[in-house]
Amino acid sequence: QKEVEQDPGPLSVPEGAIVSLNCTYSNSAFQYFMWYRQYSRKGPELLMYTYSSGNKEDGRFTAQVDKSSKYISLFIRDSQPSDSATYLCAMSAQETGANNLFFGTGTRLTVIP
Amino acid sequence: DGGITQSPKYLFRKEGQNVTLSCEQNLNHDAMYWYRQDPGQGLRLIYYSQIVNDFQKGDIAEGYSVSREKKESFPLTVTSAQKNPTAFYLCASSIRRGGSPLHFGNGTRLTVT
Numbered sequence: 001q002k003e004v005e006q007d008p009g010p011l012s013v014p015e016g017a018i019v020s021l022n023c024t025y026s027n028s029a030f031q032y033f034m035w036y037r038q039y040s041r042k043g044p045e046l047l048m049y050t051y052s053s054g055n056k057e058d059g060r061f062t063a064q065v066d067k068s069s070k071y072i073s074l075f076i077r078d079s080q081p082s083d084s085a086t087y088l089c090a091m092s093a094q095e096t097g098a099n100n101l102f103f104g105t106g107t108r109l110t111v112i113p
Numbered sequence: 114d115g116g117i118t119q120s121p122k123y124l125f126r127k128e129g130q131n132v133t134l135s136c137e138q139n140l141n142h143d144a145m146y147w148y149r150q151d152p153g154q155g156l157r158l159i160y161y162s163q164i165v166n167d168f169q170k171g172d173i174a175e176g177y178s179v180s181r182e183k184k185e186s187f188p189l190t191v192t193s194a195q196k197n198p199t200a201f202y203l204c205a206s207s208i209r210r211g212g213s214p215l216h217f218g219n220g221t222r223l224t225v226t
Binding site for chain 2: 008032034036041042043044045046049088090101103104105106
């Protein structure tokens with residue numbers, strides 16, 4: 001079983017829709033959760049960074065962490081064509097002496113004007 | 114502007130040749146990383162370094178080598194021993210290892226024929 005599972009999509013939505021992107025994980029020790037956005041032929045850029053459980057909002061983006069279900073989500077409100085990209089989740093446990101950041105494989109999103 | 118610079122953006126090599134990918138950061142970050150990204154496989158860690166003159170192998174280090182002589186520089190050499198070198202290579206840095214988020218460069222697309 002992979003440490004992090006993410007539906008690769010592709011996901012297509014009309015402009016203005018609410019988008020829900022999700023990841024599940026198996027390691028209950030994960031405490032740091034990140035979402036990255038990656039445009040084609042570019043490096044990933046950090047969108048959201050959360051510690052432990054709960055919600056975090058930044059503009060049109062909301063990140064949710066449910067540690068009891070080992071499930072994280074990224075919601076995009078009022079989606080725009082410029083949101084079309086691949087979204088990667090990433091997570092890590094408390095530092096243990098070696099790099100332990102685990103990435104999902106990414107979900108490809110297209111927002112149709 | 115602070116950031117991570119990878120060069121070149123595209124690189125073409127003949128099979129059997131070693132090639133070095135450049136990565137420079139001016140974020141004053143301690144930790145630096147090299148990832149490989151292949152379609153459908155997500156990000157895989159090649160090497161990482163937490164301090165100057167020290168580095169550790171990641172999950173797929175075979176056929177690669179690195180050096181960390183300066184805090185701001187972490188070049189990656191893809192040797193002829195790497196069986197499938199054609200890929201998108203991403204350099205990243207973070208303030209420290211473990212739970213701190215990674216900041217990525219815009220990648221180098223290496224094609225070996």
